[in-house]
Amino acid sequence: MRLPNTPHFRTLPVKRVVIFVGFSCMNDCRFCVAADKRAFPDKSTLEIKGELLDAYKGGARQVSFTGGECTARKDIFDLVAFARAQGFTSVQIQTNGRAFASIAFCKKMLRSGMTVLNPALHGHTATLHDDLTRSPGAFRQTVLGIHHMQKLTGGKLLISMNTVIVQQNYRHLPEIITFLLKFKVMHVQFAFVHAMGNARKFGKEIVPRKTDVMPYLKRALDIGRKRGVLVMAEAIPLCLMQGYEDCVSEFYIPTIEVRERGFIIPRFEDVRVNEAKVKFPSCRVCCSNGVCEGVWREYPEYYGSTEFKPLKSTKGFS
Numbered sequence: 614m615r616l617p618n619t620p621h622f623r624t625l626p627v628k629r630v631v632i633f634v635g636f637s638c639m640n641d642c643r644f645c646v647a648a649d650k651r652a653f654p655d656k657s658t659l660e661i662k663g664e665l666l667d668a669y670k671g672g673a674r675q676v677s678f679t680g681g682e683c684t685a686r687k688d689i690f691d692l693v694a695f696a697r698a699q700g701f702t703s704v705q706i707q708t709n710g711r712a713f714a715s716i717a718f719c720k721k722m723l724r725s726g727m728t729v730l731n732p733a734l735h736g737h738t739a740t741l742h743d744d745l746t747r748s749p750g751a752f753r754q755t756v757l758g759i760h761h762m763q764k765l766t767g768g769k770l771l772i773s774m775n776t777v778i779v780q781q782n783y784r785h786l787p788e789i790i791t792f793l794l795k796f797k798v799m800h801v802q803f804a805f806v807h808a809m810g811n812a813r814k815f816g817k818e819i820v821p822r823k824t825d826v827m828p829y830l831k832r833a834l835d836i837g838r839k840r841g842v843l844v845m846a847e848a849i850p851l852c853l854m855q856g857y858e859d860c861v862s863e864f865y866i867p868t869i870e871v872r873e874r875g876f877i878i879p880r881f882e883d884v885r886v887n888e889a890k891v892k893f894p895s896c897r898v899c900c901s902n903g904v905c906e907g908v909w910r911e912y913p914e915y916y917g918s919t920e921f922k923p924l925k926s927t928k929g930f931s
């Protein structure tokens with residue numbers, strides 16, 4: 614078995630720490646995986662700075678701030694600048710993007726030293742995105758934010774877009790990527806919804822069947838590939854990604870240390886593969902079994918496992 618023409622996460626030398634700064638957020642997405650945790654208090658500035666120092670000592674050179682919504686914190690500029698001063702070479706902001714509608718906010722974030730903007734857009738129209746985020750005006754603000762950041766950096770900032778695939782938007786994935794490409798972003802990821810938090814509450818109303826999604830997802834990936842953009846799909850097993858192995862997100866993820874509230878996961882990839890995801894008895898005879906992560910553990914409760922057929926050849930691998 615050989616891997617696709619992609620760097621596989623197990624071989625990537627980079628170590629990234631993902632810091633959950635707290636779970637406060639101005640959106641209330643229908644699929645938010647952290648919705649159950651909102652009552653927990655956000656971490657203090659001191660606590661986060663301590664985590665940055667620890668993670669750096671442990672070899673991390675990239676940091677990703679996430680939540681909740683990390684831009685909702687007043688100390689976000691201080692945290693970004695602190696991370697850069699410690700020596701982190703990459704400081705990624707995972708965000709709903711709304712705060713970037715303020716040009717003053719954008720300038721301050723750039724001055725603080727952020728290096729990667731990772732905004733989420735779940736629709737190509739205000740109607741779709743604002744309905745999914747349950748936040749009127751969110752689409753306009755996020756789109757304006759991306760526009761500001763592109764303009765302020767002359768298109769040089771690494772903007773990595775994220776779209777969660779759900780019942781309401783999967784038929785629009787080709788339109789969504791066409792819309793995103795207007796902003797000349799370098800990287801687009803489609804992440805299959807994980808049935809936790811609000812997504813768990815809504816169940817099949819929000820979680821689509823993967824085989825229903827695939828024709829639209831493949832069309833969207835084709836559009837991105839044709840434009841030379843790095844396009845990826847997360848949490849879709851290899852038997853559904855034949856011919857699109859170069860778009861499997863999991864092959865690109867570096868070693869990740871997760872700092873949640875009250876606990877640390879030193880190698881998130883181990884937890885993701887061994888606990889958060891699941892494969893099936895038939896996977897034992899699949900030629901991709903060694904590199905495929907399967908599906909989120911909750912998924913078969915909704916749609917079973919009949920969609921996933923063992924692969925017989927290494928077609929698509931090189």
Ligand code: SF4
Pocket residue numbers: 850851852853892893895896899900901902905906907908921922923924
């Ligand atoms: S059959 Fe199982 S191991 Fe093979 S690609 Fe599908 S989910 Fe992965």
